[in-house]
Amino acid sequence: MQISPGRGNNSGANHGTDGLKASQGGDPRKGREQYNYEFAESFFSSNDQLNTCALDIGGTLIKVAYLSDHYVSGGGQQKGKTQFLSIKIRGSQNLYVHFFNVNELNHTLAFLIKNGLMRQKIFLTGGGAHKFFFYIIDRIVKQEVIIRRGVSEECPLWVSKCHHCETTRTLSVELHPRGSSLPGGHTHEGVPFTKAVLDSFPACETVRIYLVREKVKQEGEGSLPSKAPYQRVDKSTDGGDNSPEKELQGELILQCSRKDEMHCVMNGLYKLLSVKKSVVRYDLLIKKEVPVQVKLPYEPFIIANIGSGISILLSNGHNKYRRIGGTAIGGGTLLGLAQMILQKVSFEELIRLAAPPGRHSSPGRLSSPGRHSPPGRHSSPGGHSSPLDLTLRHVRPDAACTGAPPHAEHALAASFGHLSNILKMKSVEDEKSIGQAVARSLITMVSFNIGYLLHLLARIHGVRRWDVSPFFWLS
Template sequence: MDLGVGELGTPGNSKPHQPSGQISHLALDIGGSLIKLVYFSTSDDVDDETGRSATESLSVYNGNKKYPVLKGRLHFAKFETTKIYDCLEFIQKNQLHLGGCQHLEASPIDKAVIKATGGGAYKYADLFQEKLGICLDKEDEMDCLVAGANFLLKGIHQEAFTYMDGQKEFVQIDHNDLYPYLLVNIGSGVSMLKVDGDGKFERVSGTNVGGGTFWGLGRLLTNCKSFDELLELSHKGNNRVIDMLVGDIYGGMDYSKIGLSSTTIASSFGKAISDSKELADYRPEDIARSLLRMISNNIGQISYLNALRFGLKRIFFGGFFIRGHAYTMDTIAVAVHFWSKGEAKAMFLRHEGFLGASGAFMSYGKCGLDDLMVQLIQQFPFTASPAGDT
């Protein structure tokens, strides 16, 4: 299993976390590259890393209805889609698929239905039925992305932040002034959605150059076996060995007339044109760095241009391509800053890769849980929990 997302929403070498207490509301986002899980558990655990209680209480009232007090936490976990059997084993081992809605009189059949989104919800539906005896209740992918983003931005403290020059700054979100915004979800490919409200959005653009491109090309060029290995490799690289800079063309000088510094990339991988080298002559670290920078720059630029189309100053970036990676965030942020001349800012999400799964989690509201889910967003200070390798 891939590393889970802990309290700060970034990959970390956290020890495996086995959820205690009662599990409910498992939701899945089964993508082309990764399977993401979000589930709720009641628990009285103390967070090992912070020493603080990992539980919060909530009494939900709605007219004459009173739901039970909830104590617990949200858990986030992910697997590579190619390792789907590890995911199935994790679900079965922890009995994540057996948790029912305790404030409803759910039948055994109801308990065997799990909310899921992404293409894999269709592709692997029979496998989940065969191995776990559960039906995947399929939710629309774009609906879930938007619902998940809105849920996280409204429901989790310090979810959004800016990042530039190594400085992270959390952004206070005014729930009354959240919309409109541009949501850029970077998965295997990239979708760009103009969000105007709860359930109100339009997919305005996208690009096929995304996380799958980075992973696919990186695997071919460096022989890395995983996305995380490729990302780690990029830490050690120098893209200037391969990228052609403005200074390389202008004898080390800026092209100040049009606002280009000598260190601006004129052509990604451009030096490979004139170098009499073979692939084996280049360091894999430099290739990984150049590839990451090329894709991140491209996404940042296209995102701003689409924000400009609709007069949007607020751009949120999500998806597991980012993974809290400093260089990736900095590159995207610089691209947005450069093309907008400082008028727009890139903002990132702590639980960036779990938008779809979170939206699928929220879709349980369609099954008679509307009041509970509204209260969860408005009142419940969620605590995110890591779920590590199994």
């Protein structure tokens, strides 16, 4: 594994704002597959941009996005396409998403390295992007050194030079992989590459690692200073021919950036809004996803970012957004309860269990439920309610005076409230059926809570457009 440009199935995500106008054309007769190809093509337009992978380290899960010609499971075995977790890019290449528990960071990095999915550019988001920033960089660089040197153990890394650009918040580091001493008993010129080096630049968002091949120094050279030499670069010299970064020797082997999660969510949403048919709603009459034609101006709108908890943002324009609410009942609640009830179950398995037969969500889209009726008026999409839930038809005699419409007999009355069915299923001991019912009830319970909160906040702020991300929640 050499994380160099142009190697293998390079993946990428452009976080810039220029040159990102998506293609609005395409033959509609070719369906969703052709559309996804055009959508992704507009975001991944060069090999340099494709040389990227990304990790979102949240409170409950680590989400990994990578580009490959096949889906790779956690055990390293190839699988067919995961229909709701892949987007066709070009040719046989697909963008895949894989999930790990938040305590499996080592396993996550090993998964990327072992399967040749690590790339030269890595983007990190989520709370863990700051907590594990150095650890991830150090682990990747040391693994790269082991492969390049052909050895089986790690060696210390030493910083000989580093340049910090305050304008771009980029730290460029020149590293030498050597032993603890040089021939003749002389010490290294530089300081050990430790977390303290990155902590010296708390505002740094991007770290660029240059690896210098080993050289045997002449006797009498070098001493171990207490601080690595670095130079702050102002805007006038950054990126030019005289930039101090040009003086760094060695090969650029890694560029790791940590990004603000909410900023990425809003930027990604605006990019999706420029793509035809990227916003869909679920039509309750025909029970199908229907593309929504986005009419400008799109603002104001609110979006629910579903993670371990839920953050709800109000946008009044590009880069003009603020948090207006949230709830602690979110993805962390869902997965935590699932682990307690179903024992060892992954997030992907939970989504598959809950999905009705033949129905899968589509990645790269935003759901726009703002035109739906308020939550609770209907059962889950397609009428596939869980047998563990109590619906209005079960309590209709007691609810005759509540004003509920006659056609709302499948409306959810109580999550996990159908005790008689629960006892029947427990006596039968059909593990698969129980798992499907529990998964569907859990997702319905959490989703309805989010829907109610979204509906109320939309009414409070006078907003008629609201979105939910990620989309596969509505599967």
